[in-house]
Amino acid sequence: MRITMDPVAGNEDLPSRSDVIVIGGGIIGVSTALFLAERGVSVTLCEKGIIGAEQSGRNWGWCRTMGRDAAEIPLTVESLRLWRRMNEITGLETGFRERGTLYLLDGEKALASYESWMEHARDHALSARFIEGAEITNLLPGLAKPWKRGLYTPTDGTAEPFKATPAMARAAQKKGAVILQHCAVRGIETEGGAISGVVTERGAIRCGAVVLAGGAWSRLFAGNMGLNFPTLPVINTVMRTAPDESLPDLAVGGPDFAFRRRLDGGYSVAIRNDNLAPLTLDSFRLFFDFLPTALKSMHEYRLGLTPYFFEDWKRARRWENDEITPFELVRTLDPKPVKRDLKNAWANTVKAYPGFGKLKPVQSWAGLIDATPDAVPVISEVPNRPNFYIASGFSGHGFGTGPGAGHLMADIVTGAAPIVDPTPFRLTRFRGQSTG
């Protein structure tokens, strides 16, 4: 594996019963388990590999309200509130710091698009504001050229992906959640149409409700249940540098690069607005679902035929609960970093900020993002499947929104007042989902 996560000592024994089973130990599943356990609900989380090792341990670490889809803004606001308390909630270091986020803007198109986004920022009283001239250079002394404007949100933050989800998992465990690693869930059992349990590779667990938080695997899991959960993969490549305290202490995005200061003083660096969308059979199956977004954000993605096409093609789509499933065959999705993206990300960063030239990338990795047709997640019940819930499809935004999303999922499962209006996250907003 190309990344190293803080380890979590999971539970060894399978319980015979749990009120809720959470499938997936990324930040969404872990946060759901944490907020369920906090309310005294008996919850067991099953992770096929180790906690946080897929998207949640590979991301850039940005926890931002800035630039978010209007539908997601309330969730990002609540999530930041929770992030600010996360070290206290967990009693551990999650790496969260309110460092601020800054986009450097040049072209008329980008300026116009963020000007119209600022209406949402004002509606939600976000701290985002445009800055110019000396305000930009005070934050980023050493920029190679003057930028027309910056969009700056001082109250946004960043957290440490290899620390945060494990810390939350340990906290959930302390509050009573059972955390099982190397424990893939193969399928769900029902009695009289109601959920009665799950079958894992290590045996069955009886339960009353199931939350599917399997990230990039949720579509496959749901597909085996006869549900069409529409997501497509996107690959993003990241690298990190050694520490250097002389460079800026915030998260910065330019048109074609992004960097953020890490807890260890180094930087996570990546390409921005140039994601690889690997072709899969689903690219054809879901063509019409994704067409409107593809037309709108074509400049941010490039389709590519990669080895992932064949890996995905060979994967079983249907199985019985007594068979070995694709989840056991791939403990951790660990895509190869894309060389071209590494090269361009580094070159673009050094060009914009020559101070990076004295640093060297010391590690690189990639992650597979699960994107929905409208790039907004699903945090929802599923029609005609009582007590089955999905929290997936976070479309590259789920680290920052993870705490709020888990809280919201726990609210929906327990029937508590929701932390934010769940309407934008309903599964039924997608084509053909109204009947389950």
Ligand SMILES: Cc1cc2nc3c(=O)[nH]c(=O)nc-3n(C[C@H](O)[C@H](O)[C@H](O)COP(=O)(O)OP(=O)(O)OC[C@H]3O[C@@H](n4cnc5c(N)ncnc54)[C@H](O)[C@@H]3O)c2cc1C
């Ligand atoms: C390179 C990159 C950069 C990103 N940058 C940011 C960022 O800066 N800010 C931000 O907010 N978001 C960012 N994201 C997105 C963010 O990381 C994800 O949205 C978020 O981590 C999703 O969490 P998750 O729990 O849904 O999925 P994951 O973290 O992928 O976790 C899903 C887990 O489910 C497990 N699983 C699946 N199926 C089964 C099964 N049947 N049984 C048991 N376990 C199962 C998997 O093993 C996996 O561990 C980025 C993502 C990537 C890849």
